Amino acid sequence: MAKPVLLVPIFTLFIMVSLFSSGSSQTMPNEQKTWCIANPLASNSALAANIESICSQLNCSSINPRGSCFEPNTRIHHASFVMNLYYQANGRHLADCNFINSGLVSLNDPSKCVLNSSSSYHGFVVQETWCVAKPGTSDELLQLNINFACNLVDCSAATRSGGVCYSPSTLINHASYAMNLYYQITGRKKSNCNFRETGLIVSSDPSYGNCSYGISPMQ
Ligand SMILES: *[C@@H]1O[C@H](CO)[C@@H](O)[C@H](O)[C@H]1NC(C)=O
Numbered sequence: 687m688a689k690p691v692l693l694v695p696i697f698t699l700f701i702m703v704s705l706f707s708s709g710s711s712q713t714m715p716n717e718q719k720t721w722c723i724a725n726p727l728a729s730n731s732a733l734a735a736n737i738e739s740i741c742s743q744l745n746c747s748s749i750n751p752r753g754s755c756f757e758p759n760t761r762i763h764h765a766s767f768v769m770n771l772y773y774q775a776n777g778r779h780l781a782d783c784n785f786i787n788s789g790l791v792s793l794n795d796p797s798k799c800v801l802n803s804s805s806s807y808h809g810f811v812v813q814e815t816w817c818v819a820k821p822g823t824s825d826e827l828l829q830l831n832i833n834f835a836c837n838l839v840d841c842s843a844a845t846r847s848g849g850v851c852y853s854p855s856t857l858i859n860h861a862s863y864a865m866n867l868y869y870q871i872t873g874r875k876k877s878n879c880n881f882r883e884t885g886l887i888v889s890s891d892p893s894y895g896n897c898s899y900g901i902s903p904m905q
């Protein structure tokens with residue numbers, strides 16, 4: 687006769703969940719953490735400029751050769767680390783992860799090499815999401831993601847020389863394009879941006895110049 691006893695708390699929980707979701711179906715819970723990462727489409731020079739300007743204000747010793755977040759030693763990983771440092775230090779407003787459109791707000795923790803995020807979204811509404819590769823993912827895993835996704839979706843805009851998303855010609859850019867397209871086409875399920883834990887769901891549109899991260903009518 688345990689069932690009737692359990693009904694009350696379960697029903698109460700149901701009411702609480704209903705109240706919560708009806709008031710904020712489009713808004714993330716206050717406890718939701720966010721991070722800032724570099725856009726895989728950002729140029730090397732834009733990333734270098736971000737590192738220089740942020741590190742003139744904040745302590746970037748972690749990405750120095752003996753720092754705990756030096757590895758993997760890539761520009762996009764170092765830029766992501768310091769862009770997130772800046773974003774966290776300034777209170778996690780959308781504008782603090784813009785960096786002339788070279789930053790993306792991530793809804794997943796990009797790596798151990800970031801400061802803790804403990805604040806809210808400041809009420810911004812998450813309407814659309816995109817999927818990109820984690821800065822710092824190995825070339826082997828990026829290539830596996832490209833092979834997997836491009837077997838199922840048309841990645842030519844990024845993988846064909848001259849395609850609108852080909853530049854910058856880096857594995858992380860091409861993999862991010864492929865992973866996002868797969869994520870969009872399969873209905874933006876969280877699990878479809880996992881890719882052996884190398885994917886990040888972001889709430890900023892990575893589209894840049896003529897390169898669109900939406901689903902084009904042709905596809
Ligand atoms: C920068 O941070 C490192 C480690 O987090 C610390 O050892 C160092 O003293 C800091 N430097 C300054 C100038 O605050």
Ligand SMILES: *[C@@H]1O[C@H](CO)[C@@H](O)[C@H](O)[C@H]1NC(C)=O
Nearest residue numbers: 748798799800801802803804
């Ligand atoms: C992040 O949070 C965890 C648990 O709350 C804590 O143990 C860790 O020291 C924090 N790291 C930093 C860099 O603040």
Ligand SMILES: *[C@@H]1O[C@H](CO)[C@@H](O)[C@H](O)[C@H]1NC(C)=O
Nearest residue numbers: 849850851853894895896897
């Ligand atoms: C975008 O496409 C248009 C038309 O094809 C072209 O004129 C323009 O130069 C392109 N812009 C960039 C940034 O590639």
